[in-house]
């Protein structure tokens with residue numbers, strides 16, 4: 359089946375997967391979604407003997423139908439190799455009755471590597487397929503983890519350049535250090551005086567600036583996105599849900615057809631949307647539990663049907679989820695509208711103009727797949743400690759948000775389904791907060807981030823991966839800071855310099 363992609367806001371042009379990947383976002387500001395939704399063409403039992411790369415091919419070929427088998431397999435093999443610190447790519451751990459799917463074994467220690475290690479290959483292949491002449495400039499807003507993962511993926515990739523914007527005070531010390539020491543010659547990293555939403559809005563505004571696009575095209579440049587608005591980010595994220603289910607089948611922990619619930623720590627709604635795509639493919643998933651931190655705009659949406667971004671934004675110990683405008687929710691809203699793009703576009707313009715929208719009852723009635731919960735800062739710290747004390751397993755702050763919400767869901771419901779937690783970051787990436795949770799009285803003794811990491815190594819008995827250790831003494835290369843209304847000027851300057 360040949361799959362075309364359409365904009366959630368009604369742009370008439372249908373595009374191929376490779377065109378959607380190159381563009382990142384549709385010309386009308388909408389997000390690309392598959393016009394028809396594929397189904398797995400092999401049974402899960404048939405997938406049982408396959409490794410991560412092989413399952414990646416079986417899933418991604420269903421969506422990227424204009425890629426040849428050879429092209430897609432080359433992308434997959436280049437991405438999921440020894441950059442990951444384990445042959446399994448995504449190991450699983452059971453602790454205290456929950457199954458943790460460890461999505462952080464890639465080069466930058468967070469789940470963004472799952473998609474961003476392959477996106478550059480997909481992008482370059484797409485450029486070749488479409489005979490693109492221009493250099494691709496990747497513009498990315500990051501709440502901390504996407505930035506480094508995208509930099510690592512695109513660094514020194516021929517025919518591309520990348521500019522990353524991060525909220526100046528909104529990332530962890532480790533995350534900042536990872537980004538500002540990036541060596542790739544085609545990379546720029548800029549702190550903005552604002553939060554993630556400001557960064558993301560700025561980037562989206564640049565994408566939809568037609569005059570700027572025309573000017574830059576003239577000079578040989580086109581923009582694309584490494585954020586999860588790009589379908590090339592979303593599709594690789596479906597793979598690990600299929601892989602996890604098949605592996606649990608293999609190990610006899612699930613029987614064929616058994617329902618598996620999933621709980622995902624959520625920010626931009628990309629990871630949990632990938633889980634719902636996996637379900638739509640035919641994977642026997644049950645509830646998709648959306649876990650928020652105190653920026654609980656999604657929790658409130660699922661409870662009330664009103665999405666309201668007009669509220670106080672707080673910086674939390676799970677900074678990668680500090681987001682009030684969850685871009686990928688638009689793809690769900692579009693589906694709830696039965697693909698009525700005009701209706702979806704109206705909600706999205708209400709969000710911009712009034713700060714909120716309310717879905718109707720018919721739409722809300724279709725949300726039965728989803729559950730939602732949130733964890734306060736205290737809940738998060740307490741959960742890290744509790745899991746460690748009971749089992750010796752150390753989880754990071756984002757994963758702890760999901761673990762708390764998953765336990766709360768279990769206590770309130772009688773479901774006996776097994777529950778999979780998307781474990782999105784290595785605890786070393788948020789060593790200060792994790793240490794505070796585990797040894798509150800001692801954390802003051804460690805002033806530097808690296809002393810905290812060493813103490814965490816000591817008490818957890820785990821080692822920070824070698825690749826991550828390099829940045830301790832790496833030189834700071836990127837020092838730019840800009841106001842949120844200066845982003846466009848800065849992008850032009852960086853490209854045309």
Ligand SMILES: *Cc1c(COP(=O)(O)O)cnc(C)c1O
Nearest residue numbers: 503625626627628629678782783
């Ligand atoms: C990005 C991120 C999230 C949120 O994922 P979304 O796809 O944006 O919902 C959660 N945890 C970590 C560690 C992340 O980096």
